[in-house]
Amino acid sequence: MGVGLAALTKLAGSKTLDRAGLRAPVQNLVSSATKNGFRAAGAASRSFKSARRGGQATRPAAPSDKGLFDLTPNEEQQMIAETVAEFAAEQLRPAAAEADAKLAPPDGLLTRAAELGVTQIGIPEELGGASTERSVVTSALIAEALAHGDLGLAVAVLAPSAVSNALVLWGDAQQQADYLPAFTGENVPVAALALQEAKPLFDPFKPAARARRTPSGYQLDGVKSLVPRAAQAELFIVSATLEGRGPALFLVESSTAGLTVEAEPAMGLRGAATGKLHLEGVKLPAESLLGGGSPDVFTDAVRLSRLGWAALATGTAKAVLDYVIPYVNERTAFGEPISHRQAVAFSVADIAIELEGMRLVTLRAAARAEQGKPYAREVALARKLATDKGMRIGSAGVQLLGGHGFTKEHPVERWYRDLRAIGIAEGVVLL
Amino acid sequence: MINLEPPKKAGALINQAYQAASQVLRPISRKYDRAEHAYPSELDMFAAVLDGLNSSGEGGAGAAGVRRDDKSEGQGNRNGGNLSTVLGTIEMCWGDVALLLSMPRQGLGNAAIASVANEEQLARFGKLWAAMAITEPDCGSDSAAITTTAVEDGDSYILNGEKIFVTSGQRADAVVVWATLDKSKGRAAIKSFVVEKGTPGFEVVRLEHKLGIRASDTAVLRFENCRVPKENLLGSPEVDTKKGFAGVMQTFDNTRPLVAAMAIGVARAALEETARILSEAGVKVDYDQPANLQHAAAAAYLELEADYEAAYLLTLESAWMADNRKPNSLQASMAKAKAGRSVVDITLKCVELAGAFGYTEESLLEKWARDSKILDIFEGTQQIQQLIVARRVLGKTSSELK
Numbered sequence: 052m053g054v055g056l057a058a059l060t061k062l063a064g065s066k067t068l069d070r071a072g073l074r075a076p077v078q079n080l081v082s083s084a085t086k087n088g089f090r091a092a093g094a095a096s097r098s099f100k101s102a103r104r105g106g107q108a109t110r111p112a113a114p115s116d117k118g119l120f121d122l123t124p125n126e127e128q129q130m131i132a133e134t135v136a137e138f139a140a141e142q143l144r145p146a147a148a149e150a151d152a153k154l155a156p157p158d159g160l161l162t163r164a165a166e167l168g169v170t171q172i173g174i175p176e177e178l179g180g181a182s183t184e185r186s187v188v189t190s191a192l193i194a195e196a197l198a199h200g201d202l203g204l205a206v207a208v209l210a211p212s213a214v215s216n217a218l219v220l221w222g223d224a225q226q227q228a229d230y231l232p233a234f235t236g237e238n239v240p241v242a243a244l245a246l247q248e249a250k251p252l253f254d255p256f257k258p259a260a261r262a263r264r265t266p267s268g269y270q271l272d273g274v275k276s277l278v279p280r281a282a283q284a285e286l287f288i289v290s291a292t293l294e295g296r297g298p299a300l301f302l303v304e305s306s307t308a309g310l311t312v313e314a315e316p317a318m319g320l321r322g323a324a325t326g327k328l329h330l331e332g333v334k335l336p337a338e339s340l341l342g343g344g345s346p347d348v349f350t351d352a353v354r355l356s357r358l359g360w361a362a363l364a365t366g367t368a369k370a371v372l373d374y375v376i377p378y379v380n381e382r383t384a385f386g387e388p389i390s391h392r393q394a395v396a397f398s399v400a401d402i403a404i405e406l407e408g409m410r411l412v413t414l415r416a417a418a419r420a421e422q423g424k425p426y427a428r429e430v431a432l433a434r435k436l437a438t439d440k441g442m443r444i445g446s447a448g449v450q451l452l453g454g455h456g457f458t459k460e461h462p463v464e465r466w467y468r469d470l471r472a473i474g475i476a477e478g479v480v481l482l
Numbered sequence: 483m484i485n486l487e488p489p490k491k492a493g494a495l496i497n498q499a500y501q502a503a504s505q506v507l508r509p510i511s512r513k514y515d516r517a518e519h520a521y522p523s524e525l526d527m528f529a530a531v532l533d534g535l536n537s538s539g540e541g542g543a544g545a546a547g548v549r550r551d552d553k554s555e556g557q558g559n560r561n562g563g564n565l566s567t568v569l570g571t572i573e574m575c576w577g578d579v580a581l582l583l584s585m586p587r588q589g590l591g592n593a594a595i596a597s598v599a600n601e602e603q604l605a606r607f608g609k610l611w612a613a614m615a616i617t618e619p620d621c622g623s624d625s626a627a628i629t630t631t632a633v634e635d636g637d638s639y640i641l642n643g644e645k646i647f648v649t650s651g652q653r654a655d656a657v658v659v660w661a662t663l664d665k666s667k668g669r670a671a672i673k674s675f676v677v678e679k680g681t682p683g684f685e686v687v688r689l690e691h692k693l694g695i696r697a698s699d700t701a702v703l704r705f706e707n708c709r710v711p712k713e714n715l716l717g718s719p720e721v722d723t724k725k726g727f728a729g730v731m732q733t734f735d736n737t738r739p740l741v742a743a744m745a746i747g748v749a750r751a752a753l754e755e756t757a758r759i760l761s762e763a764g765v766k767v768d769y770d771q772p773a774n775l776q777h778a779a780a781a782a783y784l785e786l787e788a789d790y791e792a793a794y795l796l797t798l799e800s801a802w803m804a805d806n807r808k809p810n811s812l813q814a815s816m817a818k819a820k821a822g823r824s825v826v827d828i829t830l831k832c833v834e835l836a837g838a839f840g841y842t843e844e845s846l847l848e849k850w851a852r853d854s855k856i857l858d859i860f861e862g863t864q865q866i867q868q869l870i871v872a873r874r875v876l877g878k879t880s881s882e883l884k
Contacts, residue, residue, distance in 0.1 A: 120802050
């Protein structure tokens with residue numbers, strides 16, 4: 052409760068809330084967010100069912116490889132990245148502090164993101180989306196641009212895409228027909244890919260959540276952790292160990308009996324309104340198994356999620372760099388800008404060097420994934436760099452601002468908290 | 483289209499360089515580490531092969547230099563000589579970095595000539611093996627402070643001064659010497675001169691005994707009233723204080739990616755050998771399992787490999803930018819900084835992971851850990867690279883950020 056109360060105290064003094072006439076709705080949100088330990092039923096989900104459909108699922112084609120080293124985004128990618136960067140600067144960055152404090156993204160943010168078409172990018176035209184071929188690189192550029200605005204809100208915005216991308220990649224014709232139309236419309240459902248569990252030394256390939264076979268399908272039991280917007284999500288993809296088979300992914304609608312959610316505020320990613328997902332005797336139809344329970348599908352899901360987190364880390368690390376440069380140039384000590392001291396300047400140089408390195412490694416992994424080449428190694432290395440260097444950059448960001456960096460007057464303390472999620476997080480995003 | 487794989491068309495060159503590295507360099511690697519100052523005669527025949535590679539126009543496998551050829555202005559994305567040279571250098575230094583540095587006609591002086599010489603000079607000096615002489619006993623990173631003088635006298639310049647740390651200073655046919663035309667005019671007056679071996683007044687004083695790259699000769703040179711023809715000055719003889727240091731410093735934008743590539747090659751050698759040793763000991767690196775659930779040695783390895791990968795791609799980026807005629811000073815320094823510090827960390831940690839075996843002369847790991855240190859020093863130390871990156875990123879001049 053302490054955390055929530057502190058947030059409440061800060062909010063209570065906020066004049067902007069009164070001006071915007073937002074005080075009452077915000078108070079409601081805060082009260083639900085602070086009810087830590089209070090478990091509620093999942094959000095009422097819309098009806099996702101479509102008519103029976105046979106035939107083949109639709110998969111995006113791999114782009115053709117020109118065989119040349121190239122770091123120039125194509126025109127479309129350039130345009131998308133710029134548009135999303137603008138969106139992040141206008142919609143995410145200004146809303147980030149408040150979202151962090153009240154543990155929820157601002158009203159309407161996800162609708163505006165849907166209007167922008169963030170979710171549609173990964174869905175092929177044949178399925179009502181906007182893509183003509185598999186484009187992991189474009190998705191990485193989007194994640195990077197969003198996370199430059201705010202990591203927590205970027206996660207909130209991208210969470211539905213993780214589910215729609217998984218359906219595009221591994222859903223059968225029926226699953227695609229049932230669920231994807233909702234993701235290409237204007238009212239994109241809140242959805243979440245829940246792989247994480249709150250267990251020390253957690254191995255995503257060995258979820259403690261269990262799936263038992265029943266005569267009509269499966270029964271799921273377990274608890275998933277750090278699920279973005281768990282309370283609002285209408286659709287989950289949940290990992291569980293399928294008895295006798297190993298880890299598998301299941302489509303779970305939020306109104307299914309036995310599913311409850313609980314607020315789970317964390318060190319960071321608070322704008323993503325993270326929650327616990329409790330599954331107690333949740334009965335699922337046989338059609339809820341995604342990708343036929345294939346181990347390869349599961350491995351891909353873990354890798355493509357980690358890739359997403361690496362891309363997010365590059366965006367937030369860039370935000371740190373862009374923030375500290377003017378600060379150290381303007382802040383004076385001993386009669387000159389502190390950037391004239393090597394101790395300060397070299398710290399900034401190291402941020403720039405490590406950021407560029409981790410960005411290139413992430414892009415290489417994305418390009419290989421997109422072209423259908425082996426990418427396990429590259430993802431692992433991108434994740435390692437995003438974890439280690441990302442956190443070091445987050446820490447340097449606070450350090451360079453000194454005591455000021457420790458206060459909420461500057462965003463660096465939030466980036467510090469957010470960047471600690473990299474390397475812990477599994478699932479949630481999927482490129 | 484964003485793609486970070488080495489170009490397909492470089493496959494043959496990479497393979498050739500790899501074959502040469504594994505069949506020519508590796509087998510004599512330890513021999514010339516022990517026999518410091520002995521000339522590796524095995525390299526003579528090999529150098530002829532490299533000459534062929536370099537003259538093919540697709541770049542070679544050594545310090546072929548980087549030339550911004552106006553004729554090669556093309557449309558769209560280019561993967562050219564810079565990228566090929568970097569890729570070839572990586573393979574060769576996987577074999578042995580000291581031997582690559584000893585390769586006839588592949589000296590850094592050759593890179594300087596190839597990068598800044600005019601057409602007439604290129605024709606005259608292109609076939610020579612040229613070393614590079616910048617550092618002096620009292621000036622290292624601060625190359626603007628050099629005291630070797632060049633005084634105009636009729637059709638010649640007269641050079642006086644002492645140079646240290648000259649790679650292949652004894653073996654090379656010529657040396658590119660940095661000297662000042664007028665100490666009072668600062669950086670702008672620093673010019674480079676090609677001094678051919680046998681020129682009266684040019685003397686090799688001694689050879690250094692070193693921590694690593696022992697197969698590569700490092701000489702101390704002295705110039706005493708050494709008369710050099712005027713046409714041997716590289717670039718413009720004008721002392722243009724506005725243009726300043728640009729002429730000579732331009733070389734570094736081109737040679738730094740090469741030194742970064744050398745570091746990549748050594749790092750890869752150490753990583754591959756360590757992976758083999760760990761595997762024999764029953765430790766395999768798993769790219770999917772969380773690092774914290776793996777053997778501590780495997781987790782350490784992953785961290786090293788991640789740094790390697792970042793350095794590798796930064797190096798390719800800086801070469802690719804040169805190929806595409808984008809200014810790459812910042813990226814070249816980033817690559818050099820990252821590759822230099824990573825290769826030291828990687829090779830030292832690999833010795834530790836391999837234990838006593840890695841520390842003995844039975845393994846090349848200890849040699850690579852000695853060789854690597856120079857790669858974080860020459861062509862601009864780690865700290866100089868950080869300074870360059872910091873100035874660029876922060877928008878500071880060298881008088882503001884010292």
